[in-house]
Amino acid sequence: MAAPALSPAGLRVDRVQKNAILSVANLEIARGGRPLFDGLAFALAPTQLAVVTGANGSGKTTLLRTLAGLQVPTAGAILVNGIPVRQIARDLVTPIAFQGHLEGLNQDLTVAENMHFYRRLWGGDLPIAALAQELRLDEYLERKVRHLSAGQKRRTALGCLRLRPATLWLLDEPLTNLDQLGVDLVTAWLQAHLSSGGVAVVATHQAERLALRAHFAVEL
Amino acid sequence: MGTISWRWFHLLASPPYVFRLAGQLGPWLAAATVVTLAAGTYGGLVLAPPDYLQGDGFRIIYVHVPSAYIGLMAYVLMASAAACGFIWRIKLAHAVAVSAAPVGASFTFLALVTGAVWGKPMWGTYWQWADARLVSELVLLFLYLGYMLLRAAFDDRDKGDRISAILAAVGVVNVPIIHFSVEWWSTLHQGPTISRLDAPAITMDMLAPLLIMIAGFTLCFAWLVLRRLQAEILEREARTRWVEQLVTQGAV
Amino acid sequence: MASFTSVFARDLKIAIRRWSELATPLIFFVIIASLFPFALSPDVAVLRSAGTGILWIAALLSSLLALDGLFRTDMEDGSMEQLILSPASLGLLVFAKICAHWVVSALPLIVLAPLLALSFYLPVDALPTLIFALALATPTLSALAAIGAALTVSLRTGGGLIGLLVLPLTAPVLIFGTRATDMAVHGEPVLGPLYLLGALAAFCLALGPLAASAALRVSVE
Numbered sequence: 001m002a003a004p005a006l007s008p009a010g011l012r013v014d015r016v017q018k019n020a021i022l023s024v025a026n027l028e029i030a031r032g033g034r035p036l037f038d039g040l041a042f043a044l045a046p047t048q049l050a051v052v053t054g055a056n057g058s059g060k061t062t063l064l065r066t067l068a069g070l071q072v073p074t075a076g077a078i079l080v081n082g083i084p085v086r087q088i089a090r091d092l093v094t095p096i097a098f099q100g101h102l103e104g105l106n107q108d109l110t111v112a113e114n115m116h117f118y119r120r121l122w123g124g125d126l127p128i129a130a131l132a133q134e135l136r137l138d139e140y141l142e143r144k145v146r147h148l149s150a151g152q153k154r155r156t157a158l159g160c161l162r163l164r165p166a167t168l169w170l171l172d173e174p175l176t177n178l179d180q181l182g183v184d185l186v187t188a189w190l191q192a193h194l195s196s197g198g199v200a201v202v203a204t205h206q207a208e209r210l211a212l213r214a215h216f217a218v219e220l
Numbered sequence: 221m222g223t224i225s226w227r228w229f230h231l232l233a234s235p236p237y238v239f240r241l242a243g244q245l246g247p248w249l250a251a252a253t254v255v256t257l258a259a260g261t262y263g264g265l266v267l268a269p270p271d272y273l274q275g276d277g278f279r280i281i282y283v284h285v286p287s288a289y290i291g292l293m294a295y296v297l298m299a300s301a302a303a304c305g306f307i308w309r310i311k312l313a314h315a316v317a318v319s320a321a322p323v324g325a326s327f328t329f330l331a332l333v334t335g336a337v338w339g340k341p342m343w344g345t346y347w348q349w350a351d352a353r354l355v356s357e358l359v360l361l362f363l364y365l366g367y368m369l370l371r372a373a374f375d376d377r378d379k380g381d382r383i384s385a386i387l388a389a390v391g392v393v394n395v396p397i398i399h400f401s402v403e404w405w406s407t408l409h410q411g412p413t414i415s416r417l418d419a420p421a422i423t424m425d426m427l428a429p430l431l432i433m434i435a436g437f438t439l440c441f442a443w444l445v446l447r448r449l450q451a452e453i454l455e456r457e458a459r460t461r462w463v464e465q466l467v468t469q470g471a472v
Numbered sequence: 473m474a475s476f477t478s479v480f481a482r483d484l485k486i487a488i489r490r491w492s493e494l495a496t497p498l499i500f501f502v503i504i505a506s507l508f509p510f511a512l513s514p515d516v517a518v519l520r521s522a523g524t525g526i527l528w529i530a531a532l533l534s535s536l537l538a539l540d541g542l543f544r545t546d547m548e549d550g551s552m553e554q555l556i557l558s559p560a561s562l563g564l565l566v567f568a569k570i571c572a573h574w575v576v577s578a579l580p581l582i583v584l585a586p587l588l589a590l591s592f593y594l595p596v597d598a599l600p601t602l603i604f605a606l607a608l609a610t611p612t613l614s615a616l617a618a619i620g621a622a623l624t625v626s627l628r629t630g631g632g633l634i635g636l637l638v639l640p641l642t643a644p645v646l647i648f649g650t651r652a653t654d655m656a657v658h659g660e661p662v663l664g665p666l667y668l669l670g671a672l673a674a675f676c677l678a679l680g681p682l683a684a685s686a687a688l689r690v691s692v693e
Contacts, residue, residue: 032376068553068557069557070553070556070557070692070693071693072309072693094557094558094559096557097557098553098554098557100550100553101550102548102549102550102553103549103550104549104550104551104553104554105549105550105551106482106486106545106546106549106551107545107549108485108486108489108490109482109485109486109489113482113485117478117482118554120474120475120478121474121475121478121479121555121558121559121560122558122559123474123559306686359640359643362636362639362640363640365636366636366637366640369633369636370623370624370633370637373624373627373633374626374627379626379690379691379693382690383623383626383687383690383691386623386683386686386687386690387623387637389683390619390641390683391641393679394641394644397644397672397675398640398641398643398644400644401643401644401647401648401668402643402647404647405647405651408651
């Protein structure tokens with residue numbers, strides 16, 4: 001095992017804070033058998049934001065997927081509301097909403113159908129028409145996702161994210177393919193989410209576009 | 221008591237320890253195999269009296285029955301090891317399953333071949349679809365091949381281990397179902413001229429060599445699996461320090 | 473319950489929009505069955521005795537083909553990740569997908585099968601049993617095919633391997649299904665094999681989605 005351990009900047013002590021929604025302790029992640037980094041530790045209390053930056057291939061996506069519970073770390077613990085992330089009981093309201101590189105939209109369904117599906121599956125209650133207007137997708141509601149542009153697909157995916165009630169947001173490169181209006185919208189939503197007591201981890205290599213103050217900066 | 225059993229459990233999950241243990245047990249198992257098989261063969265070929273119905277032809281059961289038994293037992297072992305590896309994420313358990321699979325498959329194949337050889341004088345043909353046991357063994361061979369091919373199809377070894385562990389679990393649950401339905405099916409279609417590959421009415425002097433052969437085959441299986449396990453461990457741990465040390469010492 | 477119906481409705485909608493993909497396994501069913509007279513003989517006696525077996529094998533292979541891509545699209549567009557992370561249990565969602573695909577792939581097959589049976593000179597009296605037996609057997613075949621699909625979904629070329637993995641497991645269904653049909657052809661009471669088919673269906677539908685979800689979670693890593 002020869003790869004150097006990368007210590008992220010902005011490390012906090014791994015003492016678990018009492019009111020932390022997300023606690024990460026001693027996290028070590030490998031990809032394809034090669035270690036990416038180890039010793040990562042931080043905790044997010046309500047309204048706190050962590051921003052993950054790094055070059056391509058540094059492990060931002062792997063980190064976010066591991067935080068979501070989709071992948072297993074080589075070592076360390078990830079607790080959401082005190083429960084290990086892979087053992088979260090699927091209650092009516094899942095605490096996690098994850099948005100990765102893939103949009104999660106079925107190409108043969110319309111924008112409206114995809115949104116209705118996610119809202120129903122997650123038990124959300126936001127009105128879709130108003131949401132579509134905010135996203136400037138109201139004219140495209142009845143269009144199949146297959147016929148949307150990349151930016152429109154990304155906005156649809158973000159709309160579906162909004163329809164999933166969750167306290168922890170994990171966003172992997174949310175600003176891809178978005179114009180300035182889109183970026184402003186994401187910033188506003190993040191702000192609202194954090195203000196209402198949520199937490200978020202955002203991986204991006206356009207951190208400067210995201211006009212929000214991060215409580216933790218993880219540099220991979 | 222608790223600490224002792226935990227330590228043992230940890231040791232069993234440690235590749236260098238198991239590698240060394242396998243190396244130490246190897247020669248003993250080999251010797252025991254040779255002795256037991258020799259005793260069983262002698263008993264089966266020489267000491268046991270010829271069957272009043274089948275003459276000397278029945279003696280093939282001394283290879284057929286143990287092979288069939290090992291084939292089935294190996295599958296259960298493989299599925300159990302794979303399940304342990306899956307549930308508790310013990311890589312070594314997957315290595316055991318992977319090592320046991322080809323050996324079990326080979327014994328199953330041997331059972332099929334010896335079954336065919338046994339059947340020829342009785343049925344006039346080398347294969348008889350109406351024989352439930354042979355057909356069940358054929359299906360078992362397919363299950364083995366499925367496991368091995370599925371694992372081989374994955375480039376990511378860890379993923380391949382766990383996916384094929386699920387397949388092994390599904391298989392082991394289905395084996396009794398398949399066996400029962402094939403039995404049932406063969407009883408429906410049995411003509412009067414087909415006789416089943418049952419061991420003939422068995423007396424002690426026929427049974428004893430059979431039991432010895434079963435023991436011998438089990439030892440042989442254990443020896444083969446441990447040899448493969450050593451190779452598998454070396455391959456999986458190729459870049460670790462303890463393996464590099466072994467290589468420089470010329471021990472491998 | 474909302475999670476079951478939402479996934480069921482969604483998959484049904486998607487499947488109907490991709491109706492050309494539904495047609496292929498059905499046509500396959502007819503083609504396989506049609507090749508047998510060429511391979512065996514068009515003789516009435518031969519086809520009548522082999523007809524049951526031909527039909528069931530063709531149904532088996534067609535079911536396998538129909539569910540081959542059950543999870544692939546969702547894996548590729550990222551929906552599978554969301555399903556795994558959703559509040560509902562993945563096993564239930566997989567069960568909903570299997571149900572939706574059964575509706576669009578097995579029901580048409582059950583409608584076509586009696587027509588093919590008649591073409592193989594099987595008696596009309598045997599048709600209700602055939603339909604009922606297929607109705608009990610196709611859920612099992614769907615569940616087993618779903619397991620195979622989940623196991624191979626992260627492989628680039630999974631197609632042929634599914635058959636190798638799943639077909640040995642379908643032997644019991646084949647045995648009981650053909651037995652029920654044959655008994656009906658000869659006018660004998662068929663309850664025994666039908667009960668066994670039902671038991672198999674219950675067993676596979678209960679455990680199949682669990683095995684498939686485990687495989688999906690591993691595949692998504």
